[in-house]
Amino acid sequence: VTASAVAATVRDAEAGLILDLDRAATSPVHPDVLSAMLPYFSELAGNPASVHALGRRARHAVEEARERVAAAVGVRARQVVFTSGATEALHLAILGSLAARPGAHVVAAASEHAAVIEALRSAERRGHPVTWLAPDAAGRIDPAALVAAVSEATALVVVMRTNNETGVQHDLSPWYERLTEHGARVVVDAVQAFGYEPLSLDLAGADLMALSSHKVAGPKGCGALILREGIEVEPQQRGGGQERGLRGGTVDVPAVVGFGVAAQRAARADVRGARVAALRDRFEQALVGDPSVTVNGAAAPRGPKHSNLHFAGVDGETLLINLDTLGVMASAGSACAAGSLSASHVLVSMGRSVAEARQSIRFSFGEELSEQHVDVAIERVRRALQSSR
Ligand SMILES: Cc1ncc(COP(=O)(O)O)c(C=O)c1O
Secondary structure, eight states: OOHHHHHHHHHHHHTTOOEEOBTTTOOOOOHHHHHHHGGGGTTTOOOTTOOSHHHHHHHHHHHHHHHHHHHHTTOOGGGEEEESSHHHHHHHHHHHHHTTSTTOEEEEETTOOHHHHHHHHHHHHTTOOEEEEOOOTTSOOOHHHHHHHOOTTEEEEEOOSBOTTTOBBOOOGGGHHHHHTTSOEEEEEOTTTTTTSOOOHHHHTOSEEEEESTTTTSOSSOEEEEEOTTOOOOOSSOSSOTGGGTSOSOOOHHHHHHHHHHHHHHTOHHHHHHHHHHHHHHHHHHHTTSTTEEETTTTSOBOSSEEEEEETTOOHHHHHHHHHHTTEEOBOSEEOTTSOEEOOHHHHHTTOOHHHHHTEEEEEOOTTOOHHHHHHHHHHHHHHHHHHO
16 A cells, blocks of 8 residues: 555545444444345234244244354354343353352453453352452463362353453363363353354353354344253243243344344354454554554454554543544443443453553454555554644
């Protein structure tokens, strides 16, 4: 890409080019996904539980989507339970497993997503002790420490595959036998890995795995719990017996149909992952030339789409606002209800100070970006940095 091409794109930018570098937060629905969904809002809007023709049509669409999600992670259709998203899937996995083991112990990483942390806080209130393991400075959870924390009293081990803030990966598969030998189950939040890294229960070393549709160009408010054959969970929501009784409530047919098509696309994860990693690496290599910029989690294996950067001496909130003004969408670890930044619990769990965590920003990359877009983003980050210092 020539300097003049970048300059031209920067001019486009000033004319309104928005660079969405927040693709770990969500993604736009792919046109193929949208067109598959549309009939199920209108002429095919049957309830899959109805016995008439429209109902049968809707049921067929849901089962086809289930086959597609199952195929994307190499399981049978009956191992897929559709939910309202990964948050619900994780609650079903965690609380639905603990229901059969009153008072049982849980081992979890302190750097999990809020969906896991809050499900486990509920479990703690119900009398389940939780051992929270902190990651090392690079964001890695020591598998040997996990094994050491597991005993016969342990019902669950909960460690995400790819961290949503840093992209740091955990591979529990070599440890699966030892983690489960005393009867514990392994729950893996695979939301950020799905569609970007090859994924299956065995690759993730999981008994239960949560997926979300909206991170892979599917609609929001839809996800799935994948269960290893023979694993049972207690439903957390009962009703009309939908989803084999595991999740009562009328199935959101358009969303599930969209998720099915999105999952089909997500199955080409290695190609997408390599493409996105090249963009992410281009971005990081340009910015770490500045000695005040470092990559959080750089020393650990990372998934392809995340770049969590620490900008020494720069207030992250100011930088985010300046980036927003320049048309670059990025994010901090977490935002409180008032919209002001709280320090990322993930970075703090890695031993960063609260101040360092507040100086860190997450960028994340989507497959539709070009190298030229990345070069424009680099320029804009540099400009935003200047005005934030
Ligand atoms: C790692 C991780 N887990 C869980 C979730 C929650 O997913 P959902 O929005 O489908 O409930 C997200 C999305 O924010 C995530 O990134």
